[in-house]
Amino acid sequence: MNAGINRRRFLGQAAGVAAGAAAAPVLSAGPASAGGRGPADLIVYNGRVQVMDRHMRRAEAVAIRDGVVMAVGRERDVRRLAGRGTESIDAGGGTVLPGINDSHVHLGGYGLDFPPYTIEVDVATIKELTDAVAAAVAAAPAPGSWIRGQGWNENRLPHPPRRTDLDPVSGDHPVILRDFSGHMMAVNSTVLRLAGITRDTPAPPGGVIEKDAAGEPTGVLRESAQDLVNRVVPPFTEAELESAVDKAIMMLHAQGITSITDPGIPLAQLALYERKARAGTLPLRITALITGGRSPDQVRTTLAAYKPPRGVDPRILRVAGVKLIIDGVPTAAQTAWLHEPYVDGTNGKPVIEGDTIEEAVANMHAMIALVHNAGMQVGTHATGDAGIDVVVAGYLAAMRGDRRHRDPRHYVIHGDLTSPRTLRTMARHDIGVNMNATIKYVLGRTLDANLGPERTDYQWPYRTALDLGVRVTSASDAPVTSPSWLQGVQSAVLRKGLYGGVAGEAERITVREALVTYTRTSAWQDHAERWKGTLEPGMTGDVCVVDGDVVGADPETLVGMPIAATILGGRVVYDGKPDPATANAMAPAAVKSRNARGAACLQRGACCCKRA
Numbered sequence: 226m227n228a229g230i231n232r233r234r235f236l237g238q239a240a241g242v243a244a245g246a247a248a249a250p251v252l253s254a255g256p257a258s259a260g261g262r263g264p265a266d267l268i269v270y271n272g273r274v275q276v277m278d279r280h281m282r283r284a285e286a287v288a289i290r291d292g293v294v295m296a297v298g299r300e301r302d303v304r305r306l307a308g309r310g311t312e313s314i315d316a317g318g319g320t321v322l323p324g325i326n327d328s329h330v331h332l333g334g335y336g337l338d339f340p341p342y343t344i345e346v347d348v349a350t351i352k353e354l355t356d357a358v359a360a361a362v363a364a365a366p367a368p369g370s371w372i373r374g375q376g377w378n379e380n381r382l383p384h385p386p387r388r389t390d391l392d393p394v395s396g397d398h399p400v401i402l403r404d405f406s407g408h409m410m411a412v413n414s415t416v417l418r419l420a421g422i423t424r425d426t427p428a429p430p431g432g433v434i435e436k437d438a439a440g441e442p443t444g445v446l447r448e449s450a451q452d453l454v455n456r457v458v459p460p461f462t463e464a465e466l467e468s469a470v471d472k473a474i475m476m477l478h479a480q481g482i483t484s485i486t487d488p489g490i491p492l493a494q495l496a497l498y499e500r501k502a503r504a505g506t507l508p509l510r511i512t513a514l515i516t517g518g519r520s521p522d523q524v525r526t527t528l529a530a531y532k533p534p535r536g537v538d539p540r541i542l543r544v545a546g547v548k549l550i551i552d553g554v555p556t557a558a559q560t561a562w563l564h565e566p567y568v569d570g571t572n573g574k575p576v577i578e579g580d581t582i583e584e585a586v587a588n589m590h591a592m593i594a595l596v597h598n599a600g601m602q603v604g605t606h607a608t609g610d611a612g613i614d615v616v617v618a619g620y621l622a623a624m625r626g627d628r629r630h631r632d633p634r635h636y637v638i639h640g641d642l643t644s645p646r647t648l649r650t651m652a653r654h655d656i657g658v659n660m661n662a663t664i665k666y667v668l669g670r671t672l673d674a675n676l677g678p679e680r681t682d683y684q685w686p687y688r689t690a691l692d693l694g695v696r697v698t699s700a701s702d703a704p705v706t707s708p709s710w711l712q713g714v715q716s717a718v719l720r721k722g723l724y725g726g727v728a729g730e731a732e733r734i735t736v737r738e739a740l741v742t743y744t745r746t747s748a749w750q751d752h753a754e755r756w757k758g759t760l761e762p763g764m765t766g767d768v769c770v771v772d773g774d775v776v777g778a779d780p781e782t783l784v785g786m787p788i789a790a791t792i793l794g795g796r797v798v799y800d801g802k803p804d805p806a807t808a809n810a811m812a813p814a815a816v817k818s819r820n821a822r823g824a825a826c827l828q829r830g831a832c833c834c835k836r837a
């Protein structure tokens with residue numbers, strides 16, 4: 226763990242703003258673009274500053290005033306902008322970047338995936354598991370409240386947890402513990418009673434209600450039998466969602482992240498963000514895509530019910546458009562829609578309403594046009610080449626159909642198997658692609674059995690896309706993978722998988738190229754490249770300081786580099802010392818469990834976007 230950054234004030238430093246103006250730093254802003262006059266509020270010095278501008282300039286220090294970068298350049302020049310009361314951060318020779326923009330994060334789902342909302346039970350003994358449940362019961366907010374947990378693995382435990390293990394520690398609380406793969410769950414007797422599961426309950430098709438020697442349910446439910454319980458689990462309350470969002474934001478700060486896109490949120494969640502933005506309790510820049518649905522009627526209903534946020538800072542909360550979805554994932558689930566079949570001869574299919582493929586395609590195009598014509602951006606989950614081609618054709622048709630909506634920047638979410646031909650079309654029409662280097666790391670070569678080696682190598686063609694001039698962004702899809710952009714950069718550069726092997730040497734990109742996908746191009750996707758995504762003077766003062774040489778070091782070491790500081794609009798929101806409330810969740814063991822769960826969830830075809 227990192228000891229935290231060295232912060233102090235330039236007390237008694239004589240240099241004033243006049244001296245600074247006399248010896249202008251390499252890149253200094255004119256008064257118009259850099260806000261008011263006076264000394265810097267904050268200076269980050271002794272850094273390897275990557276400005277991330279078009280020229281990929283490097284510098285040593287950054288000065289921020291009134292939340293905006295006032296100068297970036299040589300240290301001795303930037304230091305002249307200090308006055309009494311200027312705060313300074315010694316980057317210790319580490320890397321200084323624009324605040325990271327993780328451009329596809331399910332913020333609520335990520336926060337709710339952690340204790341106390343969901344406890345982690347990836348343990349080796351039943352005793353450890355029941356201890357964790359007992360602790361959650363002791364800390365429960367109300368009598369009879371649900372205890373939810375996840376992560377147990379029947380191959381790690383002597384046997385799946387049974388109601389006879391759980392009942393003695395659960396008091397009057399319903400307890401539901403999902404395994405890491407999503408294929409089964411363990412519940413206590415209270416849950417069995419609430420779900421009406423008895424010795425006489427027949428298992429639904431494709432499901433198993435495990436019974437003991439006496440014929441009584443043990444509390445272990447497999448596959449579709451889990452639905453009997455899912456029906457009675459209450460949704461999280463708004464208060465729980467809000468505090469989970471707060472916690473998620475702290476965890477993102479601890480990763481150097483200052484901007485996200487939250488894709489596919491219901492209007493009720495947007496209302497929560499609005500309220501928090503107005504109250505000043507949303508310390509993160511959120512670009513939202515609201516949930517569109519699976520048919521033109523659903524999109525119409527969504528658009529009719531949607532009201533743009535009022536009275537909020539659009540640099541904190543902005544609704545960019547609507548999230549759509551056309552297919553699943555190209556894993557063992559084989560739900561991505563492909564031109565050439567999977568190894569077993571199937572092709573996958575669209576998940577859009579329609580009795581035939583033609584009808585589904587027509588509906589998809591109608592849905593895209595509805596959003597485009599409303600002047601909004603479309604981001605569509607599409608992973609198979611057939612699905613991607615339909616989406617891109619839909620974007621082109623909508624753009625030709627209504628030219629009043631200029632520069633819409635519609636994009637493909639994931640875009641795993643986008644063909645070179647379609648990438649060329651996307652480059653020509655400024656259609657972006659939002660890729661997932663951290664998911665590439667988690668899946669690695671595991672798709673060989675379904676896609677064959679060639680397509681497994683090609684999956685997420687970063688190199689091909691960049692060479693063809695496509696705007697490529699990167700995102701974690703948290704909670705599917707841990708929002709570690711350093712892991713993402715490492716994966717984009719090395720293409721090494723969590724479970725071994727290299728998948729696609731030909732699609733490797735450089736560290737600098739990968740950094741662009743997490744900063745400048747993500748800002749473009751947000752229609753925000755004029756004010757964020759680089760450290761040029763006049764840009765917002767969002768900064769990520771890494772304790773290490775991100776560009777120069779062996780890429781194998783990237784994931785281990787600590788985040789030393791995160792600055793949002795000139796305010797330090799993370800100082801390298803993890804909050805006790807989030808430290809456990811960020812620990813390597815927890816990250817490992819999360820990635821294993823993410824891999825299993827993807828193989829099952831139950832990734833977060835399926836719900837959008």
Ligand SMILES: [Zn+2]
Nearest residue numbers: 606638639834
């Ligand atoms: Zn998705």
Ligand SMILES: [Zn+2]
Nearest residue numbers: 329702833834
């Ligand atoms: Zn997603």
Ligand SMILES: [Zn+2]
Nearest residue numbers: 702832833834
């Ligand atoms: Zn997803």
